[in-house]
Amino acid sequence: MPQASAVRTPDETVDLLFVGAGPVGLFGAYYAGFRGLSMAVVDALPEVGGQVQAIYPEKKIYDIAGLPGVPGQELIGNLVRQAEPFAPKYLLSQQVVRLERRPGGWRATTSAGVVVDALGVIITSGVGTVTPRPIPAGEAFLGRGLCYFVPRLEVFDGKDVVVVGGGDSAVDWALAALPRARSTTLVHRRRLFRAHEHSLALLHESDCTVLVDATVTELRGNERLESVAIDVAGESGPRETEAQVVVAALGFLMNLGPINDWGLELAGRAIRVDSRMRTNLPGVFAAGDAATFDGKVKLIAVGFGEVATAVNNAAVVLDPRAELAPGHSSDLTAPAGV
Numbered sequence: 001m002p003q004a005s006a007v008r009t010p011d012e013t014v015d016l017l018f019v020g021a022g023p024v025g026l027f028g029a030y031y032a033g034f035r036g037l038s039m040a041v042v043d044a045l046p047e048v049g050g051q052v053q054a055i056y057p058e059k060k061i062y063d064i065a066g067l068p069g070v071p072g073q074e075l076i077g078n079l080v081r082q083a084e085p086f087a088p089k090y091l092l093s094q095q096v097v098r099l100e101r102r103p104g105g106w107r108a109t110t111s112a113g114v115v116v117d118a119l120g121v122i123i124t125s126g127v128g129t130v131t132p133r134p135i136p137a138g139e140a141f142l143g144r145g146l147c148y149f150v151p152r153l154e155v156f157d158g159k160d161v162v163v164v165g166g167g168d169s170a171v172d173w174a175l176a177a178l179p180r181a182r183s184t185t186l187v188h189r190r191r192l193f194r195a196h197e198h199s200l201a202l203l204h205e206s207d208c209t210v211l212v213d214a215t216v217t218e219l220r221g222n223e224r225l226e227s228v229a230i231d232v233a234g235e236s237g238p239r240e241t242e243a244q245v246v247v248a249a250l251g252f253l254m255n256l257g258p259i260n261d262w263g264l265e266l267a268g269r270a271i272r273v274d275s276r277m278r279t280n281l282p283g284v285f286a287a288g289d290a291a292t293f294d295g296k297v298k299l300i301a302v303g304f305g306e307v308a309t310a311v312n313n314a315a316v317v318l319d320p321r322a323e324l325a326p327g328h329s330s331d332l333t334a335p336a337g338v
Contacts, residue, residue: 010107010117012089014038015318016311017108017118019096019259020125022050024288024303026079028122031311033086035326037318040089040116042096042108049076050126052300055149059172063301091116099262105283120314123279123286124307127269128256135164135248138219138228145225146246156180160242162187162228164216165249171195173247174208185209185241187216187230211239219246259290267292277310283317285310 016032018025021043032039047053049072052061057073064070070078094112101107105119132148139146147155153176161181163174166188172195174186186203191212193200203210213233220227220240228246229238256269265272265280270292277285287310288303308326315322 008115010115012040012091012114012116013118014040014089014116015119016040016314017042017096017106017116017121019108019121019123020050020288020290021045021048021090021092022124022126022288023052023075023079023300024126024307025050025122025124026076026083027304028124028287028307028311029088030079030083030086031308031326033083033088034329035311035315035322037311037315039086040091040118042091042094042110042116044093044095044111044129046093048080048090048092049073052076054151056169056172057151058153059176061300063299065301095258097258099258099284119318120283120285122277122307122310122314123259123271123284123290124288124303125256125259126289127254128259128290129254131253131255132248133250133253135216135219135246135250137217138225138246141219141221141225141246144223145221145244146219146248148248150176150247153177153180155245158182159244161185161245161247162216162241162243163247163249164188165251166190166192167194167249167251168196168199170247170249171199171203173249175199175202175206177245177247178206178208181245183209183242185211185243187211187214189213189215216246219243270296276313277306278313283314285314 015037016039018028018041021041029039029041052072053076058071060069060071062069094110096108097111098109106121108116156177157180159181160183161177162185163170164187177184211232215231216228217231218229227240228243231238271279271286273286273291273293277287279286287306289298312326316324
């Protein structure tokens with residue numbers, strides 16, 4: 001259980017501390033401001049947006065209510081602008097390494113040595129620290145043709161692209177490469193894919209070369225990637241395919257990191273919460289992919305509702321005189337800048 005911290009003047013004092021600056025944390029920051037609460041947002045990445053910003057900023061997201069196909073980067077930009085009038089304090093490129101109980105709330109210490117005192121905490125860290133699964137053949141070409149994330153789609157322009165993997169990310173990257181690349185090949189070690197059926201249908205109807213029961217065994221080139229060797233089941237020897245770009249979409253290794261040591265009740269890599277998004281620690285809530293409960297569905301759209309629930313319930317904990325219901329935003333005067 002977290003212990004009381006030594007006496008020290010905090011660097012920041014806020015009503016709510018959000019641990020995680022992905023879409024859910026950013027919407028939570030807006031909602032805290034909407035409820036008249038001050039907030040700070042901590043994230044290990046150097047910019048806000050979480051995995052959406054780091055992994056697929058240019059890919060479109062189709063299941064956000066009222067936004068029929070929004071690029072990840074645009075969604076993050078909109079969320080930042082939505083919260084901006086309430087002046088969130090962003091503490092980036094640092095993790096909360098210690099969370100300690102203090103009279104009337106919590107004290108967080110980050111990996112950069114910043115101390116934040118907060119009346120309440122909302123954990124919106126997603127699945128924690130995400131590390132891509134390495135491709136066994138060719139790590140030496142990382143940054144020289146091999147990549148795990150594609151922050152800008154123009155890297156595909158006029159190139160021969162090989163995508164490795166069989167999940168949603170692999171299929172999505174292949175579909176994104178098709179209109180821009182000279183050629184696109186998808187390599188999957190199994191016959192069955194884990195990707196969404198609609199995406200698979202688009203893939204199989206496209207000009208993408210799909211190799212199943214296949215493995216990339218070697219990346220070749222001099223200063224930069226030039227080709228890959230692919231073992232395909234039933235073929236007598238490796239197939240050499242030209243490639244200046246290889247996207248390794250083999251999934252991710254996930255780690256909650258310091259959150260494991262805060263005394264939270266966990267279920268696997270997620271934090272157990274109740275219907276109010278409360279954890280087992282008083283004044284600490286969780287929302288989005290960081291949280292779990294019976295019937296949980298991991299969607300950004302669901303996370304938005306969860307963090308609004310967390311903020312409204314936190315508002316009542318912070319001030320028992322406050323109403324749980326926030327009222328209608330349309331009845332309020334828009335804050336400056338909105």
